[in-house]
Amino acid sequence: MRNIVAIGSIAIDDVETPYGKREGAVGGSLTYFSYAASLFSDVALVGVVGKDFPLEVLKDLERRGCCLEGVEIKDGKSFRWAGVYRKGKEDPDTLKTELGLFGEFNPEPPESYRKTRILYLGNLAPSLQRALLEKIDYEIVAMDTMNHWIQSHRKELEEILPSIDVLFINRQEAEMLSGETGSYPSCLKLLKMGPRTVVVKRGEGGAIMCRENEVVAIPAYPVAEVIDPTGAGDSFAGGFLGSLASGTGWRRALAIGVAVSSFSVESFSVDRLKEISREDVERRLNKIRELVTF
């Protein structure tokens, strides 16, 4: 049995932020997720890349205990995203989204992936998420989504929510999906739509997690220079589920998600995630604890 099977994009990003520019950087939701989760657990990836993707990154993930058996390497182009983060704006302006091979991706997880403790469905078409749900035997299933699916595939999305254990969603999307104002009212409404646990990512407001009779809120760790916000949410989910898979409790898993995502934004691409250790995360958890002490 696997600990985590995760599906998502493995991409090449062209990113510009007030701190500089990176062309051809390693990106994609599954990449960030896997670097973060592999701090705590092995991860079996399901994805697709073109021959333009740097193979040493896949090798690096293998060295970190990831299984790449479910990653297809095909003739063609990898998912490519280009965006600019502007001063004073939290969300980037997207300049280019080229789906490449990811556009026709029809995931077929290998036989060895069929049983897992945690299944993570990254931000994908709800129909693909559902197909994975049916193919894999899991104990806990978590998913992410985005405004595009909420706007144009709401029905399919709402149909899978009752099967979901953990929904990761950002504040704007939570409000859009629930029709409520504010993360907490949105959480309460979303819990009625099916998921057993709702985790709303709220930028510098950190994260709030609602489950039956339990609410936890952790502020973001204050980062003086946010070099590149790309992948913060995926690193958060990776830290959360990676630690959960390794036996950590839910409240601490939430704080670990917050801590890991704070590292992720300290450099471009996955550079900072690559460097950090579990001890670094532990130290940051202590700082977060200090932050909220009164």
Place this chain on the structure above:
Amino acid sequence: MRNIVAIGSIAIDDVETPYGKREGAVGGSLTYFSYAASLFSDVALVGVVGKDFPLEVLKDLERRGCCLEGVEIKDGKSFRWAGVYRKGKEDPDTLKTELGLFGEFNPEPPESYRKTRILYLGNLAPSLQRALLEKIDYEIVAMDTMNHWIQSHRKELEEILPSIDVLFINRQEAEMLSGETGSYPSCLKLLKMGPRTVVVKRGEGGAIMCRENEVVAIPAYPVAEVIDPTGAGDSFAGGFLGSLASGTGWRRALAIGVAVSSFSVESFSVDRLKEISREDVERRLNKIRELVTF
């Protein structure tokens, strides 16, 4: 010597929120501040109202230990604000702002106000804030401001910042005044502009306080139904400074600000602030502590 001398608006509000409508409700930054601060300390108010303002509110404040000697009651109209909070939007649409007597307000604090532990300069023209600073002998001076003064009176505002001990400001205003993105980078920059302590109010993200070598962040207490957000920031400042005046430490004062403002939004006007006791605040502090425990 006074504990707190506070200046600000005492107003009549016409408010509409997704939960209903209130015409002629008691409002104003000084009103919210005083109801909140008087839970912990006596407060000496400096303000002006017209004969249209309900006198029983001033009497109620006196019963709570406030001194109204500095509140002028004049022929003419009180400050009147009308606004609508719409679903999915944090900030209200202002329909009407009639300054009335507040427009020509030239505060002349009574002799008995000339010495105080804490001076609170509510959101006013920087020139008036400065005049008060010069007339009153204080140990700690705190101030609030708003986008209007930052945009059109930046120079005067920047000139008083070095005299300020505690700057209360919301996130958008902190970014506007500092030119940075995010509350924490803004705090760091604002500290260099003069104030010894910067407190950024960030809605459901709670509040972050930065002082020399110290950062504290408390998430907002989750309120399922935000009936009326008016005055949340003023109640926050009142809870913070009221408890500080009564000898509470800075970190706990921040949490008390967060707790008191969460009560404030649970009803229209100052209805909820009127009802609560220090024990209610204590219970909410315990809930906030539970919220951030991991």
